[in-house]
Amino acid sequence: xxxxxxxxxxxxxxxxxxxxxxxxxxxxxxxxxxxxxxxxxxxxxxxxxxxxxxxxxxxxxxxxxxxxxxxxxxxxxxxxxxxxxxxxxxxxxxxxxxxxxxxxxxxxxxxxxxxxxxxxxxxxxxxxxxxxxxxxxxxxxxxxxxxxxxxxxxxxxx
Numbered sequence: 740x741x742x743x744x745x746x747x748x749x750x751x752x753x754x755x756x757x758x759x760x761x762x763x764x765x766x767x768x769x770x771x772x773x774x775x776x777x778x779x780x781x782x783x784x785x786x787x788x789x790x791x792x793x794x795x796x797x798x799x800x801x802x803x804x805x806x807x808x809x810x811x812x813x814x815x816x817x818x819x820x821x822x823x824x825x826x827x828x829x830x831x832x833x834x835x836x837x838x839x840x841x842x843x844x845x846x847x848x849x850x851x852x853x854x855x856x857x858x859x860x861x862x863x864x865x866x867x868x869x870x871x872x873x874x875x876x877x878x879x880x881x882x883x884x885x886x887x888x889x890x891x892x893x894x895x896x897x
Contacts, residue, residue, distance in 0.1 A: 748849060749783035750802040757809040757817065764814045772815045777838045779824030779846075788819045 753776060760774055778784050786793070786803045788810070793803040810817050825846070826839040835843070 746780060746783055747799050747802060748853075749778055749780040750786065750799050750806065752845065752849065753778060753783060753787050754802055754806050754809065757806060757813065760815075761809055761813045770814050773818060774815055775818040775820050777820045777822040777842060779822050779842050781821055784819045784821060788817070 756776055763769075764772075786797070786799065787806045793800050793807060797803060820838065822838045822842045824842065826835050827843045830839075832840060832843060
């Protein structure tokens with residue numbers, strides 16, 4: 740099992756959504772159009788759709804790189820939309836707009852998946868996934884430089 744932040748969870752949801760829509764478009768020979776992806780995490784949206792390219796020092800470099808690859812190779816155009824998170828905390832669900840209702844449902848499904856006992860399988864690779872670094876019997880992804888530095892400092896103090 741691994742630790743995952745909510746930011747990484749949002750990036751994982753963005754990646755899975757884009758990959759699934761791209762797969763569906765390819766299977767159905769859809770070669771043009773636009774899809775708008777809604778998310779309640781501005782940071783994840785900026786990383787996925789922003790003008791700044793992913794940097795190897797980013798902790799979620801691997802996920803952002805895969806998202807960017809899926810967008811780049813997509814047969815359709817992608818847009819993004821920020822959706823206010825936890826909108827149902829202050830309003831009745833039925834009174835929320837479609838985007839907010841979808842976000843509430845996505846959060847509920849994500850919590851159920853996180854609470855489940857299923858193990859995560861890291862053995863598969865996705866197209867566009869950046870390389871991994873194996874260092875001292877560990878696989879390092881994301882912020883390679885700082886992870887190695889911390890491991891070396893930790894070893895020196897043992």
